[in-house]
Amino acid sequence: MTASPTQILTIEDFLKFPYLEGSPAWEYVDGAAIQKPMPKLRHSILQKRLLTEIDSHSESYTTLPELRCTFAGRSVVPDIAVIxxxxxxxxxxxxxxxxxxxxxxxxxxxxxPDQKANRVIDNLLHCIKHGCRLGWMLDPDDYSVLTFAPHEEPKVYRGDCQLQVLEGVYLELTAQQVFAWLKIDKR
Known part of the structure; x- marks a missing residue:
């Protein structure tokens, strides 16, 4: 992520930036504009597959890629927002x-690869604090999924352990299955 100069911005000024909706996405955190890194191929494959899987296993929710969510003094752009x-x-x-x-x-x-885990965790914790019911951080290099939920300790999932999903999403998925999507058969 690239941070802006140390000038403190208001969220109102940030939301008026002419380049705000450019790619990669910009987020507003603690008075600063921070640009997310440009997604690479593994990231895009995982994002596409998760969007498809979650959408096809729930009629109550929709999955949206790169949706700006502005609330509680912050403007974040999750890779996937399930609403x-x-x-x-x-x-x-x-x-x-x-x-x-x-x-x-x-x-x-x-x-x-060039993203700071603590920045991502900070955004997920902010979401949880302000009404989000579930947060996931996928680490493709570690083949793990770190989950957050209100009033629960964070959990790390690897291998064939069933991942936590929202009630109303009828999806059984493991970290192993998620990261297997990265294996490309070039027959």
Whole structure:
């Protein structure tokens, strides 16, 4: 992640930045604009597969890639935001409002090689503190998934241990299955 100069910004000023929606995403944390690293191939494969798997195993939730979530003085862009359909605000035409101003129900981050784990954990903990019910941090180099949930100790999942998912997501998945998606058969 690249941090901006030490000038303190307000969240209102940050949200007016002309390059805010550029890629890679910018986040607002503790008065600073921080740019996430550009996703690489393993990150993108895991993100795509998780989006597909979670979406296909729940009618109550939708999975959204790189959705800006601005709440409680922070603006974060999880790699995947899982949100209950009934929490999405709609306008008079029945279409979703563009700005999501709450914590997602489930925030998923995929650690990139040049990303700082503590920054990612800090964002996940912020989400949990402000209403998120589940957080995942996937570490493709360690083949592990670190999970966070309110009033629970963080847990590290490896191998064939069943991963924690939200109630209403009917998905049985292990860390081993997730990271097996990175094996490419080139027959």
């Amino acid at each position: 209950s359909w009934n929490r999405i605000q709609v306008n008079g035409l029945g279409e979703p409002e563009d700005n999501f101003i709450e914590a997602p129900d489930w925030s998923i981050e995929i650690l990139s």
